[in-house]
Amino acid sequence: MLALTNVAGLYLCLVCVGVYLLKQVFNKKNPPYPPGPPGWPLIGNIMDMPYIRPWLTFTEWGKKYGDISHINVLGQHIIVLNSVETAMDMLDNKGAIYSDRPILTVGGELVGWKNVVTLLPYGDHLRRHRKKFHGVTGTRAAVSTYSQVEEVETRRFLKRVFAKPNQLQAHVRHTAAAVILRISHGYEVKENDDPFVDLAERVMGEWSRASAPGAFVADIVPFLAKVPEWFPGAGFKRLAYEWHDNLEEFVSAPYNFVVDQMAAGIASESFTSNLLGGGTLSAEDEHLVKWTAAGLYAGGSDTIVSTIYAFFLAMTLFPDVQKKAQAEIDAVIGPDRLPSFADQDSLPYIGALIKEALRWHSVAPTGFPHCVSKDDIHDGYYIPKGAFVMPNIWFMLNDPKRYANPSQFNPERFLANDGKEPEKDPRAICFGFGRRLCPGIHLAEASVWLSAAMSLAVFDISKVVENGIEITPEVDPLSGTVSHPKPFECSIKPRSSKAIALIEQDADY
Helix, strand or coil: CHHHHHHHHHHHHHHHHHHHHHHHHCCCCCCCCCCCCCCECCCECCCCCCCCCHHHHHHHHHHHHCCEEEEEECCEEEEEECCHHHHHHHHHCCCCCCCECCCCHHHHHHHCHHHCHHHCCCCHHHHHHHHHHHHHHCCHHHHHCCHHHHHHHHHHHHHHHHHCHHHHHHHHHHHHHHHHHHHHHCCCCCCCCCHHHHHHHHHHHHHHHHCCCCCCHHHHCHHHHHCCCCCCCCHHHHHHHHHHHHHHHHHHHHHHHHHHHHHCCCCCCCHHHHHHCCCCCCHHHHHHHHHHHHHHHHHHCCHHHHHHHHHHHHHHHCHHHHHHHHHHHHHHCCCCCCCCHHHHHHCHHHHHHHHHHHHHCCCCCCCCCEECCCCEEECCEEECCCCEEEECHHHHHHCCCCCCCCCCCCHHHHCCCCCCCCCCCCHHHHCCCHHHCCCCHHHHHHHHHHHHHHHHHHEEEECEEECCEEECCCCCCCCCCCCCCCCCCCEEEECCHHHHHHHCCCCCC
8 A cells, every 4th residue: 555655645746847847848938038048848048057166157158149148947937147158137226026046845844944033035124134144244333343352363363373383274264253253142152162153163164065956856746745755856945954953952042042142131232132132022022033143143154264264274385375465464564463454554455365365265155046926037038037147156156357377365356456457246246146145244344354464464374284285275166056166275373483472371351
């Protein structure tokens, strides 16, 4: 009987898939879709959809088909943009219809990420979330409120790196989480084995997997989420339930910490405590506070990690850039103190170096898909309602027509030298487009700037030498919605005895 049930379930599923795909095939409209790889009947381009480093495949499509390319995966239209101008024309200038988000059946609905600002549908609820963000990270003035938090935690970062330089990636992640948790929930992380830091690392890894392009077929064919867990190929549901529980803890545990601290009258000022105030919140407002704070916590504990880690990789590979940056710090700051935010305007090369770090390693190589809320005609091509629109940010930041020798880490490209105009500021690209622009731009820039400036002031970063041979790290960004550099080894040593003294200074609130 069980075998017959399985066969009947499989037959029903196949019939539904067939009906769904036939409807997509016969629902074609004119004018034509943008050009792209030829697909197969019914299944479309399912074999063409890249899952590993998709930005490289998208780049090849751009070379072959132009700035706009198109595929159809099981009836889901996907539009890939390979130029800044096209992305701005569509996502910025037509933001009213290009600002929605796709519904991710697995990551959004089953895991629960649909409640975070990145995945919220375009509308009033999104605007409420972004308004809350704006008060904390929307301007440089707002971010400057947390200068002391940034400086104290970055000083602690220097101490950790000095003590255990071979654990760089863990130190970067620990510090990013320490900064953002202090801001979002007034929580001071433990020096070792902090539960919230460990939780953030685990959950953000799950987010990157769950939201990656083409991660699950159920994101393209939503009704697959309704099949039972025992059904062949439905193992993703068990994974989604596990990730859902982790996400729920990620959202609720720090929120409950703030509630308990406020009840005891000992809560530190934070984003969450300010929103909670002293009164009783409705269930809707409580949900808003929890998820807005979680969005702040999530964004700050992962994307910043990727850029700072990439900065250390660049300094390992490009020692001449490091020497120029250190020379500027030595001339302006001197050996008796560490750089601070007050020095930003006096360190133009460091500012250019941060821009180059954002360009050289793309944290979100394909951004996050926009979703079209109504049919559109763009440059003579039909863009159907519900299509996913994916900007190939990696290529935009590595386009040789825009950035000379893009594989080279060259901060001077952003400085006006010998009458040459600086190249395009990558911040107009790397943080996304239109009305879904990353709300944490200013906080990210501040964190990366301070980490880079303080680290360069006291450390020499170089290749590891084993048996007399230099080990050159590989530049190999990992796949995922948030891309991190492939783990690498480097040598990190204090520049002098004065540098050691600066590192060992107390760093307390």
